[in-house]
Amino acid sequence: MPSVSGIMETMEYGPSVEDAGAVRAWLAARGDFGHFIGGAFTAPVGPFAVIDPASGAVLAQVSQGSADDVARAVRAARKAQPKWAALSGHERARFLYAIARVIQKRERFLSVLETLNNGKPIRESRDIDVPLVVRHFYHHAGWAELRDSEFPGHTSLGVCAQVIPWNFPLLMLAWKIAPALAAGNTVVLKPAEFTPLTALAFAEICAEVGLPAGVVNIVTGDGETGELLVSADVDKVAFTGSTEVGRAIARATAGSAKRLTLELGGKSPFIVMPDADLDAAVEGVVDLIWFNQGQVCCAGSRILVAESVSARFERLLCARMERLRVGAPLDKSTDVGAIVHPIQKARILSICDRAVAAGAELVGGAAEEGCFIAPGYLRNIAPANPGMSEEIFGPIATLSTFRTPDEAADLANNTRYGLAASIWSESATVATDMAARVRAGVVWVNCANIFDAAAPFGGVRESGYGREGGRAGMLDYLAAPKVREKRDPAPKPISALPEGYGTPGQIDRTPKLYIGGAQKRPDGGASYQAQGALIPLGSRKDIRNAVEAAHAGRAKWLGLGAHGRAQVLYFIAENLSQRHREFAALTSESEVDTAIRRCFFYAGFADKFDGTTIAARPGHLVHVQPEPHGVMGIACPNGSGLAGFLSLVLPAIAVGNTVVAVASQSNPLAALMLYQVLDTSDVPGGVVNIVTGARDPLIAELAAHDDVQAIWYSGAGLEAVQMAAAETVKPVWAVPAHDWQREAAQGRAFLRHASRDKTIWLPYGALPAGTGSTSY
Ligand code: NAI
Numbered sequence: 010m011p012s013v014s015g016i017m018e019t020m021e022y023g024p025s026v027e028d029a030g031a032v033r034a035w036l037a038a039r040g041d042f043g044h045f046i047g048g049a050f051t052a053p054v055g056p057f058a059v060i061d062p063a064s065g066a067v068l069a070q071v072s073q074g075s076a077d078d079v080a081r082a083v084r085a086a087r088k089a090q091p092k093w094a095a096l097s098g099h100e101r102a103r104f105l106y107a108i109a110r111v112i113q114k115r116e117r118f119l120s121v122l123e124t125l126n127n128g129k130p131i132r133e134s135r136d137i138d139v140p141l142v143v144r145h146f147y148h149h150a151g152w153a154e155l156r157d158s159e160f161p162g163h164t165s166l167g168v169c170a171q172v173i174p175w176n177f178p179l180l181m182l183a184w185k186i187a188p189a190l191a192a193g194n195t196v197v198l199k200p201a202e203f204t205p206l207t208a209l210a211f212a213e214i215c216a217e218v219g220l221p222a223g224v225v226n227i228v229t230g231d232g233e234t235g236e237l238l239v240s241a242d243v244d245k246v247a248f249t250g251s252t253e254v255g256r257a258i259a260r261a262t263a264g265s266a267k268r269l270t271l272e273l274g275g276k277s278p279f280i281v282m283p284d285a286d287l288d289a290a291v292e293g294v295v296d297l298i299w300f301n302q303g304q305v306c307c308a309g310s311r312i313l314v315a316e317s318v319s320a321r322f323e324r325l326l327c328a329r330m331e332r333l334r335v336g337a338p339l340d341k342s343t344d345v346g347a348i349v350h351p352i353q354k355a356r357i358l359s360i361c362d363r364a365v366a367a368g369a370e371l372v373g374g375a376a377e378e379g380c381f382i383a384p385g386y387l388r389n390i391a392p393a394n395p396g397m398s399e400e401i402f403g404p405i406a407t408l409s410t411f412r413t414p415d416e417a418a419d420l421a422n423n424t425r426y427g428l429a430a431s432i433w434s435e436s437a438t439v440a441t442d443m444a445a446r447v448r449a450g451v452v453w454v455n456c457a458n459i460f461d462a463a464a465p466f467g468g469v470r471e472s473g474y475g476r477e478g479g480r481a482g483m484l485d486y487l488a489a490p491k492v493r494e495k496r497d498p499a500p501k502p503i504s505a506l507p508e509g510y511g512t513p514g515q516i517d518r519t520p521k522l523y524i525g526g527a528q529k530r531p532d533g534g535a536s537y538q539a540q541g542a543l544i545p546l547g548s549r550k551d552i553r554n555a556v557e558a559a560h561a562g563r564a565k566w567l568g569l570g571a572h573g574r575a576q577v578l579y580f581i582a583e584n585l586s587q588r589h590r591e592f593a594a595l596t597s598e599s600e601v602d603t604a605i606r607r608c609f610f611y612a613g614f615a616d617k618f619d620g621t622t623i624a625a626r627p628g629h630l631v632h633v634q635p636e637p638h639g640v641m642g643i644a645c646p647n648g649s650g651l652a653g654f655l656s657l658v659l660p661a662i663a664v665g666n667t668v669v670a671v672a673s674q675s676n677p678l679a680a681l682m683l684y685q686v687l688d689t690s691d692v693p694g695g696v697v698n699i700v701t702g703a704r705d706p707l708i709a710e711l712a713a714h715d716d717v718q719a720i721w722y723s724g725a726g727l728e729a730v731q732m733a734a735a736e737t738v739k740p741v742w743a744v745p746a747h748d749w750q751r752e753a754a755q756g757r758a759f760l761r762h763a764s765r766d767k768t769i770w771l772p773y774g775a776l777p778a779g780t781g782s783t784s785y
Contacts (some may be wrong), residue, residue, distance in 0.1 A: 018661045023332070027131045032121045035210075041070040042129055042205075044078050044229060045212035047085035048222025051078070057231075059206060061711070062128035062380040063338050063347040072203050074230035075106065079197070079237040082226040086168040086195040089223030094165045094193035102154035105190060107218040109146035112139070115214070119207055122339045123179055126206045128347030128380060131339050133300060141460060142183040145478075148462035149187035152483050156192060160483065161758050162490030165193030166268060167244030169486070172235045172258075174250045175201035175349050176304040176402075182208050184477045185247050186225060187462075192486035194245070195224045199238050201250075201374035202231040203350045217723040229557035236261070243267060245486070249306070251400075252471050252738065258736035264728025271477025271484050271738065272467055274400045275306045275428030278421035278441060279457070281322055282414070282434035283315035289455065290433040291325045294406065295344075297431060297457035299333060299384040302348055303357075303404040305458070306428060306472075308402060308615075312386065313420050316410040323408070326386070330373055335383050345404055347380040354380050357403030361387070364396025364407075374405045392423060400426075414439070418446040431457040444769050450476075452769045465633055465766045469718075474740040474765065479633065481766050489758055495748035497723060498648045500674030503537040503703050504548050519543040520681040522701065525558030526694020528684060531702070540595070540678045547702035552669065552710045555698035556717055559640040559667040562695020569693075571616035574663060578615060578692035581659075582608035588686065595679040596651045603652040610755050614677075618664055619762045630771040635764035637665035639718035640739075642711030644704055644730070646723045649749040650676030654683075655723055656749050660759035662696055669698045669717070671708050677701040709733045712741065721762065740765075744765040 011023060056070035072078070093101070112119065119142075120135035127134070156163070170191045173181035179202060189196045200208035200443070208227050215225045222628050228234060231255070239246050239258050245268040248258050255273040262269050263326050279297065281290045298310055337344035348354040348580035358376055364387050365371050374385020386406040387396045396407055411417040420444075421430060430447040434440040444452040450468040453459060460466060465476035476486045519536060520529035522545050532550040536543040582605045585592065592601045620634035641661050646653035650673045660670050672680035681700055687697055700707055705726040712720050712733035722730045724742040734741045742762045748753040 010662070021224070023345045026337065026341045027121055027135075027341060029121050029125060029276050029339060031118055032125060039069070039129045041072075042209050042229065043072050044074060044082065044224070045215075045227040046078070046082045046632055047226070048216060048220075050212070057202070059126060060350070061125050061205070062349055062351075065379065068126060071229045072482055073211070074199065074228040074234035074237070078228050079234065079241050081352070082197040082228045083170075083238075083241045083243060085223035086197050087228050087530055089221055090165070090195040093190075093195055093224050098154050099633075100477050100695045101191060101193065102150045104218060104220055105146050105150035105153055105187060108214060108220070109143050109150060111214045111218060112146065113128040113143045116140070116143070119179060119210060121339065122210055123138060123207050124346070126204050127175060127178060128338050128349055129301060129304070130341070130343045130346040131341055133346075138180045139178060141462070142179050142192060145180075145183040145187045145462040149191040151190035152188065156483075157506055159480075160487055163487040164487060166488050167194060169196045169245040169247060170238045170241060170243040171195045171196055171198040171247045172238060173198065173200055174251065174304065175204040176301070178204040179207040179211065181249055182211060184466075185249075187487045188477070189247075190224065192483060194486055197228060197241075197243070199228050199230060199235050202229070204774070205228075205229040206638040217764070238672060239322045245269070248272070249476070250475075256735050256738060257475055259738065260732060263731035263735060264732065266743070270467070270477070271473035272306065272475070272477065273428075273471060273473040273738065275426045275468065275472050276311055276398070276400050276707045277426070277431070277449065278422045278424075278447065279310070279312045279448075280417050280421055280431070280440065281312065281314040281318065281440055282417070282436075282443070283317045283601075284435045284439065285318070286435055286455070287318060287322050287325055287431035291329050292324065293431055293433065293457040294326060295329060295333065297738050298406045299330070299404050300343055300660060302345055302382070303406070304349060304402055310406050311397065311424070312408040313404050313411055313417055314408065315417070319410045323388075330384050331365060333384055335377065348382060348403060349380070351380060353402070354382060357382060357401055357405065360396060360399050360401050361405055364390065364394050367391070367394045367396070369394050369396050369407070371405070390752040392420070397426070414443065418443065421447045425471040428472035429468075450765070450767060452722065452767065454769065454771045456629075456666075456770055459626070459629070459770055461631070463623050463625045464631050464768050464770070465755055466768065467765075469765060471738045473738060476581065476766055481633070492745055492753040493751070494746045496677070497646045497746045499725065500704060501539070502648045503546070503674065505535045505537055506543065509588070520678065522547055522555075522682065522695070522717050523547055523684040523687070523699040524551065524555045525561065525698065526688070526692075528586050529554070535553050535704070539675055542678055544677050544681070544701050545701040547707055549710050551700055552707055552714070555669040555700055556640060556711070556714055558673045558695040559669050560695075560716060561637065562667045562693055565693040566696045571732065574665065575612045575615035577691055578608050578612035578659065578663060581686055581692070582612065584686045584689050591698045592651060592679055592682070595682065596676075599750060600649065604655045607652065607655050607659055611663040611689055614660075614760060618764075620755070628772055630776050632769045634767045634769065635664065635761070636767045637764055639666065640716060641666045641668045641719045641721065641763070642708060642714070642717045643668055643670045643721045644708035644724055645670055645672050645680065646746070646749060647675055647704070649673070651679035652754075653723070656747070656754050657723070657744065657759070658697060659762045660755075661721070664760055664763045666763055667696045668698060669711055670706050671711070672699055672701050674701075674704040705729065712739060713737070752772070
């Protein structure tokens with residue numbers, strides 16, 4: 010035992026290790042683990058070892074889920090679902106509340122178990138992860154109670170398959186299970202093979218609170234078990250993990266009508282503007298990258314710092330980095346714990362080696378004995394260096410500099426991911442400007458790594474789609490109110506007519522494609538016959554040109570602002586009404602009336618579909634802003650050439666997207682004739698691009714296009730479209746087949762699918778964030 014005077018001499022921290030006795034006793038008493046199916050644990054089969062990465066010791070043996078286990082778990086969930094959904098919201102809320110209470114009582118036990126199995130410092134699991142787990146169950150107890158009043162007409166989806174990774178084992182479980190249960194679904198969850206233990210402890214809690222058997226099922230195993238679960242008879246798949254597996258899941262579920270949310274990788278920018286509080290920003294790096302061993306999907310692992318302050322920033326960063334304590338995760342004064350598994354350690358080191366081989370300089374980042382890597386960063390790193398593009402998922406950041414805000418935004422967005430961003434500037438103007446410019450689902454201004462159950466979380470681009478948390482998260486677990494569907498007639502087959510077919514007079518009257526605000530003959534000049542006219546047969550090249558035009562049109566369209574866009578939509582209505590007779594001849598009187606009403610509806614909504622500020626935490630403004638996807642590809646319904654077309658195009662452009670719309674294959678004339686209306690209504694060139702031809706191949710081309718951000722598809726060929734979209738991790742909305750002349754064919758749901766939430770965290774107040782008061 011060191012003496013007091015000895016401590017004064019060295020000023021060393023002594024060890025302060027959290028007691029793991031209760032957890033070890035529980036593990037010993039439990040023995041090998043089976044799965045949790047239908048409210049009970051199965052007998053352990055084919056167990057595999059789960060280790061404590063800090064020591065390498067085996068903690069437990071866990072079962073590898075087989076096809077039979079998965080099928081049994083899904084059957085149990087299916088059997089339990091109707092009864093669970095039939096409970097009142099209040100009854101479901103009581104169960105979620107009871108789970109929250111028990112977890113809260115067991116916070117210490119669960120934190121120690123999490124740290125033992127995952128290697129993260131006890132401070133992280135005890136002070137951040139487990140309290141957030143509790144918060145999620147309380148928050149969603151609230152949504153269970155309010156489901157029917159807040160989401161009228163919505164119903165549960167059924168059985169949800171949930172596959173989670175190892176970096177936040179219990180927190181990811183809470184993010185997935187709490188909203189699913191609140192909405193009235195039942196679940197089969199597969200934890201990551203490295204870290205299944207807190208999920209198994211959670212299963213015991215479900216039994217303890219008397220959750221009906223089959224509502225929560227936990228099947229352990231590796232990726233093979235995950236694959237089996239994803240392809241089982243489930244209604245929704247929710248996945249968090251690598252982009253590569255996310256892509257495979259999108260392919261596996263294509264055409265199956267399973268709802269899908271993907272929360273995938275990230276390579277988030279951490280932007281330090283010249284006027285940033287550098288000390289605070291350094292703490293942000295510590296918090297976001299190093300405290301979690303960098304094992305966070307939203308880690309701000311690309312530090313971008315203004316050149317004018319970079320030397321000072323690096324000095325502060327190094328000074329802080331050198332003082333971080335790497336070591337025993339259960340020690341309360343450890344900053345950086347163990348990497349989750351030797352496999353992951355090897356992966357991190359291999360990326361670092363390749364980065365250094367490609368010219369980067371590694372500062373710190375030494376590999377230590379066991380599963381430990383000291384915090385570090387790669388400097389002098391070129392944009393094409395693998396360390397810059399690959400997700401390192403370890404305590405190694407990259408550091409590069411910029412000179413202007415434009416360069417900062419370009420560098421920040423120079424990635425295929427778009428999960429999160431952290432921006433540091435003492436100027437509200439600079440920070441919010443940058444927050445608007447970065448392409449990310451979550452933006453932290455002058456803060457980092459903050460989460461809350463009420464604040465939607467999720468990515469854009471190859472970081473996935475769908476949101477977890479808050480209202481948006483609930484909607485991802487609910488089915489929209491049923492509409493009376495009307496089957497869309499299948500398109501008549503196309504046979505191409507060569508260029509010059511028919512009389513010259515006929516060809517002169519042939520309508521053209523509408524791209525970039527101008528009429529264009531299709532590339533190749535071929536046509537097909539529909540509605541007694543020669544319709545341009547659009548090609549892949551036309552699609553590529555249209556996408557380019559749609560990109561070029563974006564800035565002007567967004568620059569108009571919501572009110573400006575509303576005005577344009579009203580003009581469309583006005584001009585349509587002046588040409589009422591002409592369009593009625595191509596469709597019908599009532600279809601033109603519907604089209605005009607639809608313009609009014611979305612013109613009305615253009616400046617009212619707004620963001621909200623949520624009271625997630627004291628001392629923080631958390632703004633949730635619906636943002637347009639960017640360029641959308643839309644396959645319009647076949648049956649209703651005008652009302653169907655506008656029912657999809659108008660909501661998409663109302664929120665600020667530009668679109669490439671593939672018109673009805675059999676009834677394309679009205680859409681093609683819209684060019685005059687669009688021209689005279691001040692729709693900027695490139696906002697609406699209209700392509701005709703073989704609809705399904707054209708939309709598949711859009712789905713595969715790198716520069717198209719979302720697809721809406723109405724038709725019978727969903728599988729091919731979803732397959733094509735899987736490569737670029739693009740959301741595809743299977744638009745229900747409406748009777749397009751009914752009022753149900755318009756509404757908020759269309760606007761919601763035309764946008765995705767960006768969550769922006771803005772701490773405020775002269776007192777430290779989180780004190781809950783700004784009064785002096
Ligand atoms: P992973 O994506 O392979 O695994 C995540 C989960 O998916 C695990 O439960 C795994 O068993 C399961 N899984 C694997 N293959 C599957 C399949 N074909 N079908 C269904 N489920 C499947 O991630 P892994 O190997 O653990 O980590 C690899 C890399 O992924 C990391 O280095 C990191 O870059 C990234 N990652 C990203 C995370 C995030 O939160 N976005 C979390 C964990 C890893």
